[in-house]
Amino acid sequence: MWNRGWRELAWDQLDQKWDMIIIGGGITGAGIFRLASQLGLKVLLIEKHDFAYGTSSKSSKLVHGGLRYLKNYQFKVTYESVQERQRLLKIDPNLVLPLVFVLPVYKYYDIPTWKFELALAIYDFFGRKRAHGKFANQDIEKCCPQLNKTDLTDVLFYHDAVVDDARLVLCTLRKGVENGGLVINYAYVQKLISNRKGKVIGVLINDQESLGKNRYKEIFGSVIINATGPWSDDLRKHFTNQKIIRKLRGSHLIFPKNKLPIEQAYLLNHPSDGRSIFAIPWENTTIIGTTDLDHPEEYERLKPEPFITIEEVDYLLTGINTVFPQIKLSEKDILSTFSGLRPIVNSGSVDPSKASRAHKIIAEHGFYTIAGGKLTTYLRMAEDLVKRVSHEVSLPHKAKKQICTEKPTYQLPSKLNISKDEIMRLSGRLGNDLQAFLSHSKPEEFSKIDNTNTTWAELRWSALEEGILHLDDLLLRRTHIGLLCENGAKKYQKRIQTIIQAELGWDNFKWKEEWKKYIMLWNQCYYLPS
Structure with missing residues (x-):
């Protein structure tokens, strides 16, 4: 396209x-x-x-109602968000995926179990579907073996969704x-x-x-x-x-899955201030987030994109290690970081988390x-x-009721041997381009890049058909291998170069300039602060 x-x-x-x-x-x-x-x-x-x-590439990757909004009595926002979550799950089922959240409740929380259960009941009522409950004591070890059991009173669960933003x-x-x-x-x-x-x-x-x-x-x-x-x-x-607009920064840490191997997401209250943070499985990694801080104008002049601070790194590590103490995560385990700005309408609220x-x-x-x-x-x-704005323009058509995305119609070339699950994943990412992608791709490029879900065929297709002008477009947004591979996928530099130069026609000078700018950006804004 x-x-x-x-x-x-x-x-x-x-x-x-x-x-x-x-x-x-x-x-x-x-x-x-x-x-x-x-x-x-x-x-x-x-x-x-x-x-x-x-x-939109630096969100928390969640399609969710926002359980914490209920704590701030933002019932309308929560209702709309839950309703929209259900709509997106219906119309984009191969891109917006259901996600189970585990919610451990500890004695030091300022909210007792019954209040969490009430909030989850309201949450499900808004979504018109019961999808929450409580784990029996004998099941907690089985479902959450790494969880800190000291002062643990109950473990609840509920459902939201995850997306590649x-x-x-x-x-x-x-x-x-x-x-x-x-x-x-x-x-x-x-x-x-x-x-x-x-x-x-x-x-x-x-x-x-x-x-x-x-x-x-x-x-x-x-x-x-x-x-x-x-x-x-x-x-x-x-x-x-x-x-x-009040610009609020939300920062995240990404860990290799083997460092924090979770199959479901966790919603946690931070021990220092009671704020909600989470751990979610995403693209064969684990994301820890998020902070909620005002983003000063001088920060925007300091670096080209939002970036995490050392205080935020410490804050998130403290929160996650309190709940998963046996894993003992540290800075050296961090794969990458990312920070996004939330465009909050300024309401005068002092506490960013209550905006x-x-x-x-x-x-x-x-x-x-x-x-x-x-x-x-x-x-x-x-x-x-x-x-x-409808009074400003003449609308030729009436709005159509949005329906589920049609199941992909495709004819798998005989040269390819791809599972149905992989086809569903690709259809969510490629839409009507799926058939053209399958016809164009080489069998040997359907191997995964490192430990990610992304294939070399997808990387080539993105370079060819998805409006790539700069290297960070490809490695941080069309695919995410710059976030999901060690050192920003530096060890794959030569193979990426071969694909880019073949599909985009970059000469060696252009490639070197783009790689230099990408690595500088990654070090400044997608890794630990220097």
């Missing part, structure tokens, strides 16, 4: 009047893009960096393109264009990939959408200096900002936004 040369073709198609221009290529913008194109609108999405570059963005964008929409990455909105009455009617964009040519283009649309998440206020500076995850739409001079929200509720956010 986005093979070599696609971006030049996209740039040449920008010169037309659009019904809707969306700024921001994360899950919020992607959801609006897909829905608007499905409704028959002529829609364009512009992303300053890579698709899913920001929060960056792939969800890509699949959502792909659906929008199939519906007739246009996307372009690495295009920076230099300024907003207003008419004489002050209404925003277009944008001036700068091609970030023009290699010193300073290529600009003015683009006009009936309605302009700001879906830039944590950076929403940057565009709003055209009208006001009043900020609505609401509700979304809000702000209209200013015909410019619509959608702020707040979370990955789980991206479809509802898209629906609310399109409904809000």
